[in-house]
Amino acid sequence: MSNFWRLFFSIIIAFPLTFWTLPAHSSPILITQITAGDFLELGVDKMRRGDYQEAIENFNQAIELKKDLAVAYSDRCLAYLQLQDYHQAIADCTQAINFAPNNFEAYLNRGVAHYRQGDYSAAIVDLNRAIALKPSDFRAYYNRGLARAGDGKNSKAILDFNLALTQIPRISSLLLADIYNDRGLAHFVLQDIQAAMLDFNLAIRLNAKDYRAYFNRGCACGRNGDNFGAVRDFSQVIRLNPSNAQAYVNRGVAQYRLGYHLGAIADLQKASEYFENQGKKVAYEKTLDLLKSLREQISFATEIALL
Numbered sequence: 001m002s003n004f005w006r007l008f009f010s011i012i013i014a015f016p017l018t019f020w021t022l023p024a025h026s027s028p029i030l031i032t033q034i035t036a037g038d039f040l041e042l043g044v045d046k047m048r049r050g051d052y053q054e055a056i057e058n059f060n061q062a063i064e065l066k067k068d069l070a071v072a073y074s075d076r077c078l079a080y081l082q083l084q085d086y087h088q089a090i091a092d093c094t095q096a097i098n099f100a101p102n103n104f105e106a107y108l109n110r111g112v113a114h115y116r117q118g119d120y121s122a123a124i125v126d127l128n129r130a131i132a133l134k135p136s137d138f139r140a141y142y143n144r145g146l147a148r149a150g151d152g153k154n155s156k157a158i159l160d161f162n163l164a165l166t167q168i169p170r171i172s173s174l175l176l177a178d179i180y181n182d183r184g185l186a187h188f189v190l191q192d193i194q195a196a197m198l199d200f201n202l203a204i205r206l207n208a209k210d211y212r213a214y215f216n217r218g219c220a221c222g223r224n225g226d227n228f229g230a231v232r233d234f235s236q237v238i239r240l241n242p243s244n245a246q247a248y249v250n251r252g253v254a255q256y257r258l259g260y261h262l263g264a265i266a267d268l269q270k271a272s273e274y275f276e277n278q279g280k281k282v283a284y285e286k287t288l289d290l291l292k293s294l295r296e297q298i299s300f301a302t303e304i305a306l307l
Contacts, residue, residue, distance in 0.1 A: 036066035162183075201217070
């Protein structure tokens with residue numbers, strides 16, 4: 001969530017532990033002392049390239065040289081977030097805050113770590129502090145909206161998504177799409193299907209390559225009884241994300257409701273294969289149960305028609 005694009009170039013020169021005898025008028029040898037800032041910038045460069053574990057090593061070196069370097073803890077927190085080590089990310093953000101109590105990014109990132117651990121209350125506390133420090137940054141409102149939605153407070157989440165939309169730069173179309181998609185989910189949970197559909201439509205218009213908005217709109221279509229729309233949207237999900245087993249399940253159900261029994265069975269069979277390959281045992285077994293139930297209902301309907 002943080003910007004860490006700081007550019008810095010340093011050269012590490014290793015010298016043997018010997019004395020040099022210099023001829024007259026020669027230039028002196030310059031020994032460059034590597035600093036905590038040098039290690040910090042090396043770590044930032046590794047982060048930029050996605051080498052998070054190596055970046056952590058550089059941040060460790062920076063901290064060894066300068067124990068109270070708050071930005072090193074804050075940046076190391078980002079690396080741990082990428083590696084999904086949320087416990088260590090929280091510890092680093094806490095240390096960054098200890099050294100720099102008004103560190104907006106540390107509160108923001110600690111809030112993200114709490115959110116990903118499912119501790120929504122702690123996330124909201126940190127994001128409240130981030131908003132107090134920097135009320136014009138849309139990220140804190142958006143993240144607090146996610147935390148409130150996770151905590152079941154969808155009406156408050158919608159208010160935060162609205163605030164995020166007032167602060168975000170209009171040129172950030174992909175980020176706007178995320179906010180509309182998540183606001184749509186909050187409306188969907190509150191059973192305001194019309195508002196949810198409007199938001200999912202906006203998300204798709206802004207980012208036509210994100211399968212999530214199509215998936216969510218497909219669910220909204222299904223809730224509205226629009227099974228043709230559901231089949232259309234889940235088909236798009238499968239085109240963009242071919243191994244999405246749940247999209248096959250949902251499309252199969254929509255096809256069954258439309259009377260396309262062979263298509264429904266084919267989708268559920270495909271879903272069960274993907275669930276099995278992905279190691280999702282519970283979903284795999286539930287899909288097999290659903291497939292069995294549909295086959296029985298199709299068989300029963302056929303027998304009645306033949307009477």
